[in-house]
Amino acid sequence: MSSAHTLAAGIAALGLELPPQAHDQLLAYARLLIKWNKVYNLTAIRDEAQVITHHLLDSLTVLPHLPPLTTLVDVGSGGGLPGILIAVARPDIQVHSVETVQKKTTFQNQARIELGLANFRAHHARIESWQAPAPVDGIISRAFADLADFVNLSAHLAGPETRILAMKGVYPADEIARLPEGFGVERITELQVPGLDAARHLITVKRI
Numbered sequence: 001m002s003s004a005h006t007l008a009a010g011i012a013a014l015g016l017e018l019p020p021q022a023h024d025q026l027l028a029y030a031r032l033l034i035k036w037n038k039v040y041n042l043t044a045i046r047d048e049a050q051v052i053t054h055h056l057l058d059s060l061t062v063l064p065h066l067p068p069l070t071t072l073v074d075v076g077s078g079g080g081l082p083g084i085l086i087a088v089a090r091p092d093i094q095v096h097s098v099e100t101v102q103k104k105t106t107f108q109n110q111a112r113i114e115l116g117l118a119n120f121r122a123h124h125a126r127i128e129s130w131q132a133p134a135p136v137d138g139i140i141s142r143a144f145a146d147l148a149d150f151v152n153l154s155a156h157l158a159g160p161e162t163r164i165l166a167m168k169g170v171y172p173a174d175e176i177a178r179l180p181e182g183f184g185v186e187r188i189t190e191l192q193v194p195g196l197d198a199a200r201h202l203i204t205v206k207r208i
Contacts, residue, residue, distance in 0.1 A: 003027060003048050010057040010194035015064065018089050025088045025115045026056055032114060033079050036107050053195040059085045059142065059167075061191045065202055067163045069093050069137040075127045075154055076100070076144035080108040082167065083140070087120035097122040098130050128153045135159060142167040147175035151183050151205060164205040171201055184208040 001009070004027060011018060030051045059082035066072075066086075074083030074097040083097040099105045099122060108122035123130060136157045141150050147166050158164060163186070168175075176185055183205050191200035
């Protein structure tokens with residue numbers, strides 16, 4: 001099955017309705033990631049088919065479970081996952097990616113230009129010292145850090161109604177037990193990635 005068919009089948013399996021141009025943008029992103037990866041070492045995955053399942057579809061699984069958002073901060077997204085993909089799928093959300101590695105920020109901004117994403121910006125900064133240009137509705141990370149560390153580092157951006165969204169593999173019971181005071185789990189969602197036989201969970205945290 002071609003990458004285009006794998007992506008289309010995965011999107012259908014997830015029940016997603018994406019903008020007309022999104023499918024082509026997602027494939028263009030996958031090709032760009034593979035191209036830049038040869039020099040910039042953005043991901044350990046080199047195979048295009050695996051990029052589709054392990055990165056694109058894995059990131060897109062959160063879409064049906066996002067809270068109402070107008071502004072989303074993606075923390076430590078590396079090659080732009082899931083931030084760039086959410087920006088492609090949801091043009092109504094302004095996505096800010098905060099990444100400490102300059103070459104990864106450079107790649108993300110190049111992807112923004114090539115994909116024509118007016119609603120995405122990448123910032124070269126440490127999340128604990130970065131200030132958002134507007135109130136933040138959501139903060140997301142994918143395999144960024146321990147849950148407690150993620151919450152502590154981004155807590156200054158979280159208002160009373162901000163949702164902190166941690167994309168995890170196996171259910172992180174130990175990490176949940178170490179959440180900092182003043183924060184609690186609102187919801188735990190088990191995710192199923194099409195074509196990927198692996199445990200995935202979305203942990204939604206907010207101030208209590």
